[in-house]
Amino acid sequence: MVATFCDIVKLGECLERVRFILALAFVMFAFETAVAQSDNKDRLDFLFERLSDPDLENWEEVEMEVWRLWSNSGSRSMDLLLELGTRAMANGDLRTAVERFTVLVENAPGFPEGWNKRATAYFLMQRYSLSLADIEKTLTLEPRHFGAMSGLGMILERFDRNEEALGVYEHLVTIHPHRQDAHDAIRRLRTRVLGTEI
Numbered sequence: 001m002v003a004t005f006c007d008i009v010k011l012g013e014c015l016e017r018v019r020f021i022l023a024l025a026f027v028m029f030a031f032e033t034a035v036a037q038s039d040n041k042d043r044l045d046f047l048f049e050r051l052s053d054p055d056l057e058n059w060e061e062v063e064m065e066v067w068r069l070w071s072n073s074g075s076r077s078m079d080l081l082l083e084l085g086t087r088a089m090a091n092g093d094l095r096t097a098v099e100r101f102t103v104l105v106e107n108a109p110g111f112p113e114g115w116n117k118r119a120t121a122y123f124l125m126q127r128y129s130l131s132l133a134d135i136e137k138t139l140t141l142e143p144r145h146f147g148a149m150s151g152l153g154m155i156l157e158r159f160d161r162n163e164e165a166l167g168v169y170e171h172l173v174t175i176h177p178h179r180q181d182a183h184d185a186i187r188r189l190r191t192r193v194l195g196t197e198i
Contacts, residue, residue, distance in 0.1 A: 040069045040070075040072060043065075043069055044066065044069055044070075044144075047062050047065055047066050047069075048066070048144055048175065050062050051063065051066065051175070051176055051178070052174070052175060052176075052177065053177075054177040054178070056178070059178040060178075063176070063178070070112065070113045070116075070142070070145075071113055073108050073111045073113070073114070075108065078104055078107065078108045078111060078114070081100050081101070081103055081104040081107075081114075082100075082101075082104060082113060082114060082117060084100050085097045085098075085099075085100030085101045085104065085117055085118075085121070086117060088100060089117070089120065089121050089124070094121050094124055094125050097117075097118075097121040098118060098121045098122065098125070101114055101117050101118035101121060102118065104117075104118075105118060105134075105137075110141060111141075112137075112138050112141040112142040112145060112148075113138075115134045115135075115137040115138040115141065116134070116135070116138040116145060116147055116148050116151075118134050119131045119132075119133075119134035119135045119138060119148065119151060120147075120151065122134060123151055123154075123155070128155050128158070128159075131151065131155060132152070132155060135148045135151055135152050135155075139152075144175050146172050146175055146176040146179060146182075149168055149169075149171065149172040149175075150169075150172065150179070150181065150182065152165075152168050153165045153168040153169045153172070153182070153185060156168060157185070157189065162189050162192045162193050163189075163193050165185070165189055166185075166186065166189040166190065166193055169182045169185045169186045169189065170186060173186065
């Protein structure tokens with residue numbers, strides 16, 4: 001069947017409409033994400049102020065709320081990718097997890113938790129250089145990300161960069177003084193670096 005000139009014109013108009021709809025969808029996604037992250041920032045500031053109190057009794061609830069906000073991209077489709085990747089990682093399917101998280105960071109590069117989750121998957125795959133690159137991106141977007149800091153400390157310690165790892169953990173506990181794993185790491189690393197647990 002030979003396409004007529006009118007058919008070609010209609011096809012061109014249809015493609016233009018599709019391009020417009022896709023562009024509009026992208027703008028709406030970017031707007032929703034920006035609004036959600038702006039709303040989250042104020043709430044996170046408040047939560048981190050509370051979390052930094054070493055005497056805070058309900059710190060587990062505050063930490064859980066921080067993780068909940070970190071997992072909210074502002075887009076249902078991006079949140080679904082995060083959930084699917086996290087589920088794959090929990091099931092040990094690390095290759096699928098990385099694929100899901102890669103689509104996520106490519107479409108929502110300003111969403112720190114996407115980078116953090118992929119860093120975790122790479123860490124579990126022992127692909128440490130890739131994990132470090134994603135940790136760096138996470139901390140650029142969210143400098144208070146104690147999960148990413150913990151991962152960074154573990155990688156540095158694994159490669160005997162003990163002094164740097166100690167610095168990371170010491171900074172981590174100024175943000176989240178309730179992390180017992182970080183305090184344990186500090187004691188362990190001070191013994192190695194300084195020869196003391198003081």
